[in-house]
Amino acid sequence: MSGGGLPVPASAGAMQDGFRSALTMGRARIRWVLVLAVVLSLMLLFAVFGSEEDSSTRLGRLHTSASGLLGLNGKVGSRPGPAGVAPGGLSVDEALTQDFDPWVKGSGRTNLTYHSHFNQDDLTLCEDECDAFFPGLWKEIDRSVEFFTKKQQYNKEYLEFSCDDGIWTHARVVIYNNRMYLKYYQQSDFTRSQAALALLHLAVSTSRERLPNVEFCMGMMDWGSRGKFSLDRAPDLEDVWLMPDYGWWSWPEHVGSYQELREKTARVEKEVGWAKKINKLMWRGSMRVGTADRESLVAVARGHDWSDIKALDWGDPSTQVSMEDHCRWKFHGFPEGNTYSGRLRYLQNCRVVIVTHEPRWLQHWTHLYNGDWKSPDQNIVYVPKPQGEGQGVLVHDGDGKASYDRTWERLPETMDALLADDAHAKRVADNSWTFFRERYVTPASATCYWRKLLWGFSKVQKYQVDLSGSETSYESWILKGMKGTHHRRDENESRNLSDAEEQELAKAASYEILRRATMEREP
Structure with a gap:
């Protein structure tokens, strides 16, 4: 007894305790069920509305995730399938004896358009x-495929000629089973060759689709070189493959x-806006290259x-402007260098009006420029060609030879038109x-572009690609250099060129252009 109340049988007390315990456990389970229900609801919403992926694919993946979470395939946290099963539903023995293709065939997204x-x-x-997001970008690839289909066969003999034509080859590359190897490497000036190879490896290693097995050579000089993957080309040089500039890396x-540069330019653009930009035509650059232009x-x-x-003087900080701060001006003059100028893609990361002349050297995307003043899609401004007779201004080439040039003669009237119509200038910058x-x-x-280029090249490649064992994988190359004692990365570190070396480089470019203009096209 307790206090004067009625005695409680021991069995009844135990029943009450058990009931309370069961009730507590039931509430806990209910709470967990509610939490899981909320989580699954959120997963379902994100899966259905979060992408353009096919709904059956999304729901199937959601079922797998939910099954693992709820322990429908076993205990909570266990693997969602039976032990001893490899990807694709094969047993380990089957996986070891059968070919399994791990590569996807398309994104699985439907109704893709330019505006997706x-x-x-x-x-x-x-x-x-x-193809959906970058229509028209492959024009240079299609042009090269057509040339090497109709005018020049890309067989093993031509490959060897291209890789050893006496005009700088900086890398001989093999793409095999979606991996990248080097058969030859020569350090370029600065870090061009390392950056270009890094960009190519990035494109190969991030591909979700199978890539073709190909072998080719790359050149990093300021002009296209016969049969090679090159940075640019003159309009009449057809036998080159244009690759993205190393600066994309x-x-x-x-x-x-x-x-990082893209992030910096975005911050400057958010800071200044169009109205606060400096209303002048800006240019800073070296006079050691592209001297005449x-x-x-x-x-x-x-x-x-x-x-x-202003001409750029590396010894005078007052003439130097960081690339992101170029976004603070509304207008940018764009002359070319020895051949093309590498700053263009950087300027196009700013909301600015680029004022230039029609390109004399082409890169892989320059055909997309629209300089039509009457077009609502105009995205660049070309200074009109000079009219009538005129002397032009005195200029000098890389050898110091004097001549007169009229390329920029009508720049003043072009700038007057832009300054008089700010709405037009803003539309060009926005475009x-x-x-x-x-x-x-x-x-x-x-x-x-890189992956599309590899597929384009594979269409005309007339030889089988195989590995002999003498190649160096890209992963090993970036750590140790080439196999053996030749072409080690640390034997020729990148460096800045002297004035004399710059002049020699310009002479070499002129020589190559002249040589190509007079030589026979057949190997």
Whole structure:
């Protein structure tokens, strides 16, 4: 007894305790069931509305995730399938004796269009996505395929000639089973060759689709070289393959990582906006390369209120402007260098008006420029060609030889028209931003282009690619250099060129152009 109350049988007390315990456990289970229900609901919402992926594919993946979470395939946290089963539902024995293709065949996304959402930094886009998001980008690839189909057979003899034609070969590359190998490597000036190979390896290693087995050579000089994967070409040089510029990876000597540069330019653009930009034509650059074109620009712009054109002196900090701070001007003059100028893709990461002449050297995306003043899609401004007779301005080539040039003669009237119509100038800048920065010069576009280029090359390659064992995998090369004692990376570190070396480089470029203009096209 207790206190004067009635005695409680021991068995009844035990029953009450058991009931309370069961009730507590039941509530706990209910709470966990509710939590899991909320989690599964959120997963379902994200799966259904979060992407353009096929709904049956998403729901199937959701079922697998939910089954693992709830322990429907075993205990909570156990693997979702039976032990001893390899990917594809094969047993381990079957997987070891049968071929299993791990590569996807397309993205699985339906109804893809130019306007479908894509991540500009997504390096894993499949071919169908690349075709939808970057229409027209493959023009140079198609041109090269047509040339090497109709005019020049790309057989093993031609490969050997291309790789050893006396004009700098910096890498002989093999892509085999979606892996990258080097058969030969020669250090280029600066870090061009390392950056170009890093970009190619990025495109190969991030591919979700099978790539073709190919073998080719790359050249890093300022002009296209016969049969090679090259940085640029003159319009009449057909026997080259244009690859993305090394700067899509990094240009550490002057700019740094491409993706970091994009982040920096975005911050500047958010800070200044269009109205606060400096209302002048800006250019900073070396006079050691592309001397004639740059001298002409400087001379024509001199004395005008809209001009902020200055030669760059690396010893004078007052003449230097960081690449991201170029976004603070509305207008940018763009002369070429020895051949092309590497700054263009950086300027296209700013919301600016690029004022230039029609390109004399082509890169893999320059055909996308729209300089039509009457077009609502104009994304660049071309200075009109000179009219009538005129002397032009005094300029000098790389050898110091004097001549007169009229390329920039009509720049003043071009700038007057832009300054008089700010709405037109803003539209050109906005078009450049959305067309180039947001699409055709994104990291995603570069990896898409590289993979498309490999497939294009494979269509004309007339030899089988195999590994002999003497190749060096890219992963080993970046750590130790080439196998054996030759072409080690540390034997020739990148360096800046002296004035004399720059002049010799320009002479070599001129010689190559002349040689190609007079030589027979057959190997």
